[in-house]
Amino acid sequence: MDASIFTLKSASRLQLQHQASTLQVEFPSFIAAEGGVKVKLGRRTVTLQNGVMMFLRPWQQIKLLSSGTPNVRIHYIAFESYRLMEESDNRMLYHVDWSILPESGWVSPNLSQRAYSQLRQLTEAPIAGKISSRAKRYMLEELLDFVFSGDGGGKEDVHYDKLIDEAIAYVHGHYEEPITRAQLAGMAGFNETYFSTLFRKRTGWGFSEYLNRFRIGKAKERLLASDQTLHEIALSVGYKSGLYLSRKFKAVTGMTPGQFRSLPKPARIAAFQFVGHLLALGVQPIATDAIILHHSLLLKDELRDVHTVSEQYGADDLKSLGVDLILAPTYFYHTPDKMKQLEEIAPVVTLDWAKLDPLEEVRLIGKLVGKEAAAEQWINRYLAKARYARLRLAEHIKPNETVALYEIREQSIGIWNRTLRGAYNLYNSLGMTAPERIQQEVLLPDKPMYITESELPEYAADHMFVVICDSPDYEGELNRMLREDEAWRSLPAAKHNRIYPLKLEECWSCEGLSLEKQLEKQVEWLLSGHVIQH
Structure with a gap:
């Protein structure tokens, strides 16, 4: 018998009232947000990023504040922790015990896709209502195992x-x-x-x-x-x-x-990634989910009439839309229930996301949906724009100057390879040269890496694009960093006004039409420079 057990007390989705809400914590709890929310815990304020959870101990009050991002989803799970205190042949006595739990305010490592799926299933009311109490307990235990496995005590x-x-x-x-x-x-x-x-x-x-x-x-x-x-x-x-x-x-x-x-070429496609590719082909998806919409800000006009299905890809939502093809990323295989549910609704085609050259990905999807000619037309248009951009930049970027893309994370700085955050535009389409260490450690092995702020000078470029996460005033956030943070302020790129802000929601993927619009913004930054606002 387990020495410790956990029972679910409540699981719900919270709503911010007038940009702020107060929450009284009565049980050990976790809170997570999609879209970003600020949590005020005593004198400490933490911006809760996508993909992580914050632990809260009982008998305290916290304040939830809007980070300015629309359509924020806040997941809240309260549970109790018990420890086996006495055991005999016919009796086991458990007492409430919090000794194995972390301190209040502890933030988990990034959750896996499967862990986030468990979280959503527990907090999504229509789904949760169909899950038995026993199943909920197993889901809670699995979720807690995912969360705590990244802690210092879970290295194995x-x-x-x-x-x-x-x-x-x-x-x-x-x-x-x-x-x-x-x-x-x-x-x-x-x-x-x-x-x-x-x-x-x-x-x-x-x-x-x-x-x-x-x-x-x-x-x-x-x-x-x-x-x-x-x-x-x-x-x-x-x-x-x-x-x-x-x-x-x-x-x-x-x-x-x-x-x-022999299935007819699809006309009503639900896409859970790849929406930028479909739009480049002149195909508007019939449905996607809220996370994709949130991270497709440059496509908001094109996606205005696209249906947003529930977080669990509810069968009723998609069936009512008459979907005839579902495009999904291969990481959906990490959530078997979701995959099986989608397969009951319409044929599902899975593709590796952010692995292929984006132009080859457009060609592939063009073949899948019978739009090969449209794919070639868009690729030719995009490459023509890139050639023209190179000519415009020739007088502004010297041959020996380097360019790179970075992302500010809560405890690290990400350096991306070619297939995310618009990096393809810089390295492939515009032919920019990255610093030597980024070439050797990121671009050649084709994998992202994470560095500390103290390591930044070793990877710094002459021109630096910086992705700011979950901040409505992303330019203001970068200006603050350049004014107040010595590690950033001392960089040569900062002294020459060559650090350019990018909003995560605009450059999340390198998909088709998104990539084309990102190119326009990146070129304008390189031409105009970025003057720090004091």
């Missing part, structure tokens, strides 16, 4: 998660090859049984089912975007024959590969 769990993530990455990169559970368990350093337990805990799927569904997803992509035979597709996704692929495909989708390939 974090290490195990990293090893499983490496196994998942291996599947994504080698799915066309023979892959066995024993092979990946050996690579991770576990026996097969323990590997299976850890894999299910991390993803929600058994290993074989995850591998099979990922391969079927790749087969769907090829069925719609290529002229390959069924046998060729089978070999390209790791199956030994077209007949074997057909059996697996029908078991997952309910239709044969031939039936899937």
Whole structure:
């Protein structure tokens, strides 16, 4: 029997009243926000960023303040913690115990997609009402396990998660090859049984089912975007024959590969990523979710009439819209319930998000939806704009000057690779040169990295684009940093007015039309400079 157990007291979505609300905390609690909210705890005020949770101990009052971001969603979970104090053959006595809980104000590491899904399911009233009390307890325990595994006392769990993530990455990169559970368990350093337990805990799927569904997803992509035979597709996704692929495909989708390939080209597409690509093709998605809309500020006019479905991608919402294709990122495989629910509504095609060259991604989606000509037209238009921008910048950016993109996080500074935050425009389309360390440590291995503020001078460029998160006055926030923070104020780029602010909600992705509009803003900053406002 567990020495500690947790019971759910309440789970709800909170609303800010007149830009501020007061909350009396009665039980150990977690609070999280989508869109950013400020939490005033005593004399301390913390901006709660997307993807993290703050822990609150009982018997205190906090104030929730708007950060100025519209459509903020605040999730609140209260629970109780008990510890086993006495045990006999026929009796176990638990007492309330908070000794294993962190101090009030503790902020978790970034949550995984699956952890955030658990949080939303618990706090979304229509969904939560359909979940049994026993299931809620399991979900709470899993969520708390996710949250606390990133703490200093959970280093072993974090290490195990990293090893499983490496196994998942291996599947994504080698799915066309023979892959066995024993092979990946050996690579991770576990026996097969323990590997299976850890894999299910991390993803929600058994290993074989995850591998099979990922391969079927790749087969769907090829069925719609290529002229390959069924046998060729089978070999390209790791199956030994077209007949074997057909059996697996029908078991997952309910239709044969031939039936899937013969589906009419979609006209009503729900997109949970990739909206910028669809708009570049002249296709307006019929639906998306609130998070995508929040982070697509440059597309607000084009997305004005797009339906926002509930956070749990409710079946009723999508069915009522007559959706005939759902585009989803492969990270949705980390939330099995969500994937299965979507598959009951319409055919689902999953694509790796922010992995491909954005122009190749436009071409791929053009093939999937029958818009190949529109894809080439948009690519030619975008490249023409990039060529013209290079000519305009030639007199302003000297050949030996460097350019790079950074993102301010609560405890670190992110440096992005080419496929996020508009970095593709800088390095690929405009042909800018990054500082040597960024070239070697970020661009060549093609992966982002995080540095401390003290390390910033080693990675600083002559021209620096800085992404500000969850701040309505992002230019003002950057001006404050440049006035008050010596680490930033002393940079050569700051002294020459060459640090340019970008709003996260405008440059979250490098998708099609978003990328094109980001290019215009980036070029204007490089031409005009950024003068600090005192």
